[in-house]
Amino acid sequence: MSETRVMGQPLTRLEGERKVTGRAPYAYEHPLTDPLYLHPVLSTVPRGRLTGVDASAAEALAGVRAVLTPYNAERLAGAGDGEFAVLQSEEVSFHGQFVAAVVADTPETAREAAALVRVEYARAPHDVVLTADHERLYRPVGEDDEGPASDTEEGEVEAALERAEVVVDQTYRTPTEHNNPMEPHTTVAVWEEEPGRLTLYDSTQGVHVVRASVAGVFGLDPERVRVVAPHVGGGFGSKGEAHAHDVLAAMAARVLPGRPVKFALTRQHMFSLVGYRTPTIQRVRLGADRRGRLDVVVHESVEQTSTVQEFTENSAMCSRWMYAAPHRRTRHRMAALDVPVNFWMRAPGEAPGMYALESAMDELAQACGVDPVELRVRNEPERDPQSGAPWSDRQLVRCLREGAERFGWYGRDPSPRARREGDWWVGTGVAAASYPHLYNPGSVAVVRYGGEGVYEVSIGAVDIGTGAWTALTQIAADALGVSVSRVRLRIGDTDLPSASVAGGSSGTSSWGTAIVAAARAFAAEHGGAPAPGAVARASAGEDTVDEGYAVYSFGAHFAEVAVHADTGEVRVPRMYGLFSVGRVVNPRMVRSQFLGGMVMGLSMALHEQSFRDPRYGHVANGDFAEYHVATNADVRDLRAEWLEGEDPRATPMGSRGVGEIGVVGTAAAVANAVYHATGVRVRDLPITLDTLVR
Amino acid sequence: MEATITLRVDGEKHELTVDTRTTLLDALRDRLGVTSPKKGCDHGQCGACTVLVEGRRVLSCLTFAVAQEEAEVTTAAGLAGEGELHPVARAFVDNDGFQCGYCTPGQVCSAVGMLREAAEGWPSHVSGDLEGPVRLDDEEIRERMSGNLCRCGAYANIVAAIREAAE
Ligand code: FES
Ligand code: FES
Numbered sequence: 001m002s003e004t005r006v007m008g009q010p011l012t013r014l015e016g017e018r019k020v021t022g023r024a025p026y027a028y029e030h031p032l033t034d035p036l037y038l039h040p041v042l043s044t045v046p047r048g049r050l051t052g053v054d055a056s057a058a059e060a061l062a063g064v065r066a067v068l069t070p071y072n073a074e075r076l077a078g079a080g081d082g083e084f085a086v087l088q089s090e091e092v093s094f095h096g097q098f099v100a101a102v103v104a105d106t107p108e109t110a111r112e113a114a115a116l117v118r119v120e121y122a123r124a125p126h127d128v129v130l131t132a133d134h135e136r137l138y139r140p141v142g143e144d145d146e147g148p149a150s151d152t153e154e155g156e157v158e159a160a161l162e163r164a165e166v167v168v169d170q171t172y173r174t175p176t177e178h179n180n181p182m183e184p185h186t187t188v189a190v191w192e193e194e195p196g197r198l199t200l201y202d203s204t205q206g207v208h209v210v211r212a213s214v215a216g217v218f219g220l221d222p223e224r225v226r227v228v229a230p231h232v233g234g235g236f237g238s239k240g241e242a243h244a245h246d247v248l249a250a251m252a253a254r255v256l257p258g259r260p261v262k263f264a265l266t267r268q269h270m271f272s273l274v275g276y277r278t279p280t281i282q283r284v285r286l287g288a289d290r291r292g293r294l295d296v297v298v299h300e301s302v303e304q305t306s307t308v309q310e311f312t313e314n315s316a317m318c319s320r321w322m323y324a325a326p327h328r329r330t331r332h333r334m335a336a337l338d339v340p341v342n343f344w345m346r347a348p349g350e351a352p353g354m355y356a357l358e359s360a361m362d363e364l365a366q367a368c369g370v371d372p373v374e375l376r377v378r379n380e381p382e383r384d385p386q387s388g389a390p391w392s393d394r395q396l397v398r399c400l401r402e403g404a405e406r407f408g409w410y411g412r413d414p415s416p417r418a419r420r421e422g423d424w425w426v427g428t429g430v431a432a433a434s435y436p437h438l439y440n441p442g443s444v445a446v447v448r449y450g451g452e453g454v455y456e457v458s459i460g461a462v463d464i465g466t467g468a469w470t471a472l473t474q475i476a477a478d479a480l481g482v483s484v485s486r487v488r489l490r491i492g493d494t495d496l497p498s499a500s501v502a503g504g505s506s507g508t509s510s511w512g513t514a515i516v517a518a519a520r521a522f523a524a525e526h527g528g529a530p531a532p533g534a535v536a537r538a539s540a541g542e543d544t545v546d547e548g549y550a551v552y553s554f555g556a557h558f559a560e561v562a563v564h565a566d567t568g569e570v571r572v573p574r575m576y577g578l579f580s581v582g583r584v585v586n587p588r589m590v591r592s593q594f595l596g597g598m599v600m601g602l603s604m605a606l607h608e609q610s611f612r613d614p615r616y617g618h619v620a621n622g623d624f625a626e627y628h629v630a631t632n633a634d635v636r637d638l639r640a641e642w643l644e645g646e647d648p649r650a651t652p653m654g655s656r657g658v659g660e661i662g663v664v665g666t667a668a669a670v671a672n673a674v675y676h677a678t679g680v681r682v683r684d685l686p687i688t689l690d691t692l693v694r
Numbered sequence: 695m696e697a698t699i700t701l702r703v704d705g706e707k708h709e710l711t712v713d714t715r716t717t718l719l720d721a722l723r724d725r726l727g728v729t730s731p732k733k734g735c736d737h738g739q740c741g742a743c744t745v746l747v748e749g750r751r752v753l754s755c756l757t758f759a760v761a762q763e764e765a766e767v768t769t770a771a772g773l774a775g776e777g778e779l780h781p782v783a784r785a786f787v788d789n790d791g792f793q794c795g796y797c798t799p800g801q802v803c804s805a806v807g808m809l810r811e812a813a814e815g816w817p818s819h820v821s822g823d824l825e826g827p828v829r830l831d832d833e834e835i836r837e838r839m840s841g842n843l844c845r846c847g848a849y850a851n852i853v854a855a856i857r858e859a860a861e
Contacts, residue, residue: 022730
């Protein structure tokens with residue numbers, strides 16, 4: 001783009017006033033007349049068949065409008081056999097699956113009636129425990145399948161490990177983690193029989209994504225399904241697709257035409273119905289010379305998925321591009337267990353994968369006696385190791401070196417357990433961060449001149465807290481050559497032109513590209529003096545990203561930790577991240593995205609863990625009292641900065657995504673600092689007191 | 695069982711009949727259409743539903759509506775004067791103390807209640823001294839705001855906003 005006068009400015013959020021007063025409507029909050037309330041009944045066994053559902057007591061309760069069970073529910077020809085097949089059979093595939101639902105006049109009645117539904121099961125044997133040598137392990141993407149390969153192999157891995165002067169061979173584990181956006185997943189469904197139109201007020205990262213899925217499930221023309229989401233209370237991946245609750249709410253609405261059916265999941269429901277991050281068991285083997293130059297990298301990850309639907313986390317992918325080494329192997333194996341469907345959680349693959357790789361790099365630095373920053377610099381690849389392509393803008397070395405300066409890294413005593421301040425052991429740790437530049441072609445934007453200098457810009461994008469309302473307005477202002485006050489942005493509705501999902505840090509890249517294209521089309525069609533009502537429409541092209549280059553973002557995390565000598569309590573007094581993401585569209589919001597990612601990474605390092613009970617298959621700590629996330633007091637001196645830059649090979653704005661890189665590598669920086677402080681290497685997240693007190 | 699009660703919300707008086715099991719939060723959101731307080735957990739674990747009752751912060755999911763007969767309830771929507779923001783809310787906007795905004799009305803109410811507690815000399819877990827005035831440094835703010843979870847991780851900016859508003 002030629003001129004950027006608005007991009008780069010730290011505007012405050014355009015919807016800020018409505019959010020701080022609570023007036024911005026989320027899915028549950030659109031004013032609708034005479035709503036009904038849905039409360040579901042969830043399976044209490046991990047595997048088996050329903051042998052009967054007795055809803056008579058529920059139906060007898062005053063105010064109950066309908067009870068849906070597999071015996072009376074609509075047959076959904078388009079549901080397939082995955083998670084959308086709601087109430088389609090007696091089969092129970094995991095604990096916490098929908099087996100019935102009550103719709104009633106009030107939320108209290110719906111909940112009471114749901115508790116009165118009697119469900120009988122014939123239990124079948126189940127398996128919910130992932131192990132490194134599980135008998136059901138398989139290779140998720142075979143030779144002939146589409147998608148990124150499960151396995152890669154270059155050179156002579158075993159021979160290189162044999163002859164390496166220094167070898168690190170360790171296994172790292174990450175637990176089941178749940179996204180837990182603050183706004184519980186919610187769908188309000190309205191079915192109008194005439195003309196046969198379904199409206200969903202949904203908490204989603206992609207209105208068009210949900211529309212396509214739900215229309216398919218019900219065999220409806222997509223034009224007859226409208227999905228609305230002006231404001232969304234976070235998602236972090238879990239709202240990246242429709243889930244079973246969207247289908248259930250729509251089914252209920254079709255039984256009760258004309259009445260809005262409100263279905264807000266409880267926090268507890270979210271532990272079995274809207275995805276989660278698989279546990280991972282990752283073996284990393286690094287072989288290097290005494291100076292820490294890698295000769296071989298092996299990263300093998302074992303992960304789980306559900307029997308209902310497959311999702312691959314791909315944790316070892318990061319080892320395909322991070323460091324140079326002539327001999328390399330990455331491998332993914334999965335077991336389909338009797339567990340809920342797993343799905344995207346912020347930086348799927350990279351978040352757990354970089355915890356393992358960057359912990360192993362720290363172990364290698366220790367083994368070689370090389371500074372961990374310097375070790376990474378020594379293994380910097382000139383070109384992308386997997387494709388051989390040149391980098392568009394790889395700034396890892398600068399992030400590491402300048403980050404180390406700004407953090408105050410140098411001058412540290414590298415020996416572990418060397419610094420004691422009062423009752424606390426103190427240490428510092430570093431880890432690299434990286435995230436691929438993802439871009440979804442095909443989003444469409446429409447620019448319409450409304451007269452008096454004002455342009456209306458429409459695209460069915462969604463703001464889940466990323467700042468899309470503001471950032472897209474800034475991009476549009478620069479693309480049209482006007483000030484922000486002249487742009488009226490419309491997003492969050494399938495009545496607007498089709499847009500891709502807010503996922504994979506691709507939203508601003510993909511939608512911004514469409515907006516720039518539409519602005520260019522507008523200028524070409526209407527020139528500098530358009531008539532009121534002039535319209536142009538364009539889509540984000542296939543060839544936006546320069547195929548000749550490897551386009552990735554990079555960064556470096558630094559953490560200082562203090563571990564209490566008697567109790568093992570871990571505190572993180574300082575965290576610093578330096579990132580390179582191309583052009584920064586709005587510094588205020590980009591900084592918030594980095595900080596938010598780092599807080600989630602800190603949370604991953606110290607707190608987050610869902611315990612699945614092997615006997616019953618449910619998450620035993622399924623609420624905020626026991627599934628701990630970082631609180632305000634956990635976060636102390638937290639800073640994020642970035643290198644100024646632009647990457648026109650990534651997008652016409654020169655920007656790359658920023659939503660996920662902050663969570664990548666953070667947990668490793670904390671774990672490495674814990675090692676430096678205490679001499680205890682934790683290879684099993686989260687880092688709890690019991691792992692540190694010996 | 696139902697009961698007819700009077701709720702005073704953001705300066706307006708409402709008479710309504712509620713199921714006695716209805717929480718204050720559900721009465722506000724479902725019955726009165728006051729959706730400024732949010733539901734994040736319904737169990738008193740997240741703080742998203744925080745409102746002020748007689749100026750003190752209260753988790754509205756943990757109190758029954760019938761227990762608030764005649765009490766003065768203030769939500770984040772009611773903190774502001776006509777056409778302007780409350781200084782704490784203003785500071786949240788200026789410091790980007792939120793991302794998705796779902797925890798935010800609760801954070802803002804909690805901050806307003808907290809500033810009053812500190813002004814009244816209530817000590818916290820991190821106060822060195824149980825007597826005398828509270829010096830509201832960052833550590834005190836973080837501690838006193840830790841009942842309000844923010845999954846977007848806006849904590850650093852929330853602290854900056856409250857620090858600014860407290861000055
Ligand atoms: S909704 Fe009341 S504390 Fe979470
Ligand atoms: S702003 Fe999203 S949870 Fe706090």
